[in-house]
Amino acid sequence: MYLIDSHCHLDRLDLTAYQGDLSLALNAAHDRGVSHFLAVSVTLDDVAELKDMARQYPTVFASAGVHPLQDLAHEPTVEELVKEAEDELIVAVGETGLDYHYAPESKALQRERFKRHLIAAQKVDKPVIIHTREAKEDTLEMLEQYGPDAKGVLHCFTEDLDMARRGVALGYYISISGIVTFRNADQVREVAKAVPLDALLVETDSPYLAPMPHRGKKCEPQYVRDVAEFIAEQRGISYEELAMQTTANFFRLFKGAKPKITADDLDV
Ligand SMILES: [Zn+2]
Ligand SMILES: [Zn+2]
Secondary structure (H helix, E strand, C coil), X not given: CCEEEEEECHXXXXXHHHCCCHHHXXXXXXXXXXXXXXXXXXXXXXXXXXHHHHHHCCCEEEEECCCCXXXXXXXXXXXXXXXXXXXXXXXXXXEEEEECCCCHHHHHHHHHHHHHHHHHHHHHCCCEEEEEECCHHHHHHHHXXXXXXXXXEEECCCCCHHHHHHHHHCCCEEEXXXXXXXXXXXXXXHHHHHCCHHHEEECCCCCCCCCCCCCCCCCCHHHHHHHHHXXXXXXXXXXXXXXXXXXXXXXXXXXXXXXXXXXXXXXX
């Protein structure tokens, strides 16, 4: 069975160990049963490079959007977002969302930017990748009001179980990163155990947040295997079942992403 890294920043990886060659990092992931990758954009300037990667590597998919804390000098318009997101190589809008932990002073601006992404996602009929931190009620309220029919994912989820449940009730998926392995992450473990299996995704958010036992190293997509094994153990299910379910969830949510290789191809 194979696994998908549903959220990574392939244009920001530290490839020193791979002589700067991304294909070697992807192969290292394939060797551990990681089949596909969603390369997530944080500014619109990233999108061209991510599309190039998706063209070059059939197992890479790309998104288009502006992170709530990035590129503050320029507010993308709905038209700009639609123009980038309507490309067939783009399978999702984001990452977008609200981060009141790092920038509580910009709440109003963040909400306006988030709203534009949600409207753009509805126009192109693609799911949204949502970054949310200490902005529970505003995030849920905006998803309720403006969330696209194609729904989306609350990525690198670190908020409480109540928010996860309410997000799932609205039709959104919950993606768990390597934070779930950190010593102080009891709340994330509680969510990882309780989220319905058919609403769960796994990710690395690499190059950030390397999971145990790789902490201190630069994170890379192959470590999503460690995240998945950890969650499977927490839930008391097999790694194979978790991999199969999260992979099925990924392709159900990101309809523009088509599987390019099978578990047999990877032979793991
Ligand atoms: Zn994020
Ligand atoms: Zn990210």
